[in-house]
Amino acid sequence: MQSAPGAYTIIGGRQYLYFVGTGYLGLHGHPEVLRAACEATEKYGMGSATSRRGFGNTPPTLDVEARAAEFFGKDDAMYFMTGYLGNSVLVQGLAGTFDLVAVDESSHYSVMDAAVLSQRPIVKFANRNPESLAAVLAEHCTDGKRPLVITDGVFPVRGIIAPVDGYYRALKPYAGSALMVDDAHALGAVGPTGRGSLEHAGLPWETVNTNVQPDGAPRLFVSGTLSKAFGAYGGIVPGSADFIDALKADSPYYRAASALPPANAAASAKAFELVRDHPEMLQRLRDNVKLLRDGLRGLGLDVDDSLVPIICLVLDTVERMKQVQAELMEQGILIAYNPKYSDLGPKGGIRIAVFATHTKEMIQRLIDGVAKVLAV
Known part of the structure; x- marks a missing residue:
């Protein structure tokens, strides 16, 4: 990582649209902080x-x-x-x-x-x-x-x-x-x-x-x-x-x-x-979470309507989840496939984090990217 984590983050010299980590309110690179x-x-x-x-x-x-x-x-x-x-x-x-x-x-x-x-x-x-x-x-x-x-x-x-x-x-x-x-x-x-x-x-x-x-x-x-x-x-x-x-x-x-x-x-x-x-930060986060969850559900994915800014996708195989991560990365979008963690089953899962600083256009780009990968 070669920048502060945010909606756009530089990883390995390339800027990605970033849906990883835990910076839910987008404050890690805030100038006042x-x-x-x-x-x-x-x-x-x-x-x-x-x-x-x-x-x-x-x-x-x-x-x-x-x-x-x-x-x-x-x-x-x-x-x-x-x-x-x-x-x-x-x-x-x-x-x-x-x-x-x-x-x-x-x-x-x-x-x-x-x-x-x-x-x-x-x-x-x-x-x-x-x-x-x-x-x-x-x-x-x-x-x-x-x-x-x-x-x-x-x-x-x-x-x-x-x-x-x-x-x-x-x-x-x-x-x-x-x-x-x-x-x-x-x-x-x-x-x-x-x-x-x-x-x-x-x-x-x-x-x-x-x-x-x-x-x-x-x-x-x-x-x-x-x-x-x-x-x-x-x-x-x-x-x-x-x-x-x-x-x-x-x-x-x-x-x-x-x-x-x-x-x-x-x-x-x-x-x-x-x-x-700025209580509107939390409201923006909730609006973004709902937008992404609704969009992913529209693709037929098993996503509930929680307001938690973490979305986990468990697909049919490990190879499929790795493929989704890799192909989105080629599109300049970063999500995380976690093979093992305290709350995961044997296949692991794709973890997507939502930030208050993501725009509607950014979220739609992720939804469109996932749709493109799943259509292959």
Whole structure:
């Protein structure tokens, strides 16, 4: 890659119409985001060269937490090295509050890593299947065991939303239960205001990432990343003041790891500002997703009407999917064939990402290109 990822991206010296990756709002090359990163580097250097428990809290680091809290309607937030660690940050912060971890079998590798880190028994349930979860809980959560369920909010290649409301209902009979969601592909892109899969499902957002278990209902937790829809970098956990204070006090990622570079923090803060001030970004993304999904369905492809900006096509053979990718690449259009990923079956799948910065003409060009390839 020889340019910022965007609607057009230079790969290997050639400019492609780009439908790959995770830059859903098109902010990775936004001039204000880049300017914020450059100015922060000039003022604060490459990094603080110490942990946040020491003297590593530069103004951009504190700013991104304040802006994240504002965007998510919370008191505070914890900003850390990478969204991949979000589940681990939460699992460590919740230590002692659960006895067993139940994981959606197609969850991201980072979810599995966090489950192992918990040092609690791990069981898996069938992908996107609340009935399977209920059966697993009935079998394993005897004698007052408190289950923690962990899942992706949006599965990263198939682009399917987890039935988190169904998981929530399955947990209700178990006192002290909790649902944790890795919302890396949903925050900023899914939900009425971009707050992700829990907001999309209508679950009580005010209880998310708090120390409260309302009326005995399952507790709700979420983590995410700023490297996808928000166009910058770093992991984020927004929450109530007491929850975030406790998380920071206990987290080795806060007290023992170097703080993120000021450039990343400043870019992230600016991205939050842009998304806040320009809600039309999210609407453009939704309009583009609908346009592409409708167009692909019109070609007879199995595409649902979700507003998730990820479309997965699984064709009859691996060779056919590779052919589609290669022939579109010859046309100057880039999509991704993924032979293997956490949420894919044995054939893999074609992953198409939609951005807010794609125009109607660009999307129609992709639809026409797919139609041409499939007609051969």
